[in-house]
Amino acid sequence: MQIRTKRLDITGDVASFKKQKKSIGFVPTMGALHKGHLALVERALKENDEVIVSIFVNPTQFNNTEDLDNYPRTLEKDVALLSELSEHIIVFSPSPKEIYGDRVISIDYDFGGIEHEMEGKYRPGHFDGVGTVLKHFFTIVDPTRAYFGEKDFQQLQIVRKLVEIENMSVQIVGCPIYREKSGLALSSRNKRLTQKQLEASLLIFKILTQVKEDFGTKNVIHLKDWVSKQFENDHELELEYFEIAKTADLQSIQQKQENIKYRAFIAVFAGKVRLIDNIALN
Template sequence: MRVHEKRLDIEKDVADLHKQNKTIGFVPTMGALHDGHLALVQRAINQNQVVVVSIFVNPNQFNNSEDLVNYPRTLDADIKLLSKLSKDIIVFAPGDPIEVYGNNLDSISYDFEGLENEMEGKFRPGHFDGVGTVLKHFFTIVSPTRAYFGEKDFQQLQIVKKLVEIEKMSVEIVGCPIYREESGLALSSRNKRLNKTQLQEAPLIYKTLQQVKNDFGTKSVLSLTAWISKQFEANETLELEYFQIAKISDLKSIQRKQKNTKYRAFIAVFAGEVRLIDNIALN
């Protein structure tokens, strides 16, 4: 397994692969890898001749400095996990942000046609500018054939597709199903920060989403939203930040359903200081 910390080294490695006309699958991560990440990497292995995985905790997509400091960093363990899938994976693990951003560490201000202003954008100002900027750099460095993203961050997935359109990049963006624990809790690196009680209560998030999906055809959006609020008001461990039902096309929240329109339910919940997000397709 080749592990690069320097931009020049990964660029040289990738340039050689492009000379050989190799297809490259790219999986960008912030490390603390779990089975959800590994599922993305395995799909990239299945669909490409070479796979590159980045492990980089991007400071520009954290609007909470404590969250950045506390984000788990487990590089050695991550490399061991990846090596079990394939010894041929190339890892780009820049220790210094300069290796990604160069001398300009500022985020680009993007217009994602309003996608950035919904849900996560309302509660995490500047987050998607940070995501878009770092991915622009990574896509430039790696020049992948395909890049893989989980649907747990469905809003991010839609924004990445828009980013590629804005920047006129040729990479194919591949969305992959949410990977869950047996309890239904969506896998996240942040789950490692949950205590025993929080881990026991956190499956309520997916349980309520499943009920919303079941009731979506017969109950109104307002009644479903009110029901969700009551479920979390009654729970002493979890605090609801937002719940909304939105159109997939533009991610705008709705109050009434329309025919021939696809919807998803989105939720963000705090378990102590740990913020958890999830979503589900409704129709």
């Protein structure tokens, strides 16, 4: 296991791999790794000659400084987990200055409107931060393929748009949501939940699966009202938003149409911990 903290070191590794015509798989993370992250890394290992995993808590994608300060940082444990998968993984864990220099700021992107839906409404500037840091990482690592989980489905669509805007050759690979047996989507933020909040959070997936079951027979307005009511008397969870949107452009809908793919998206607060999830409806 090699750990790189400097841009020059990682670009040296990449140059060597390119010279040998090796494919590079890249898994960008903010650390606090869980089985969902490891599933992405395992797929990258199967599909590429070399794998680089970044561990970097990106300051520009947090619109809430408290959330940034409280985000779990567990580098030693993360490296140990990765080493169990393979000793040949390279971990890139730079400082903000190594990525941004002296100006830790975001590029103002136009992602065609998808940046203003759902997460974009509630986290101003979030996707500019995501796009900016990934532009830096894709430039440094120059990967053949980069792997992202569908739990952050809106982010996945943003990344695909970023590659188109920046005319980059990296192939973006979306991977299924990794869930506990209970259905709860794995997230680094789950580590901040109390036992009571964790148990309450199981409601999120139950609601999504019920919406999926009812989507064929009940209209969108009814489903949205039903979801809202599930949280009215819940003392542990607070609904931030629930939307049903077209998969292609993430535009929220009030009425469904034939031959169009849809997903349901939800964001919920358990105390100060914010949880998101989504599910394909058809």
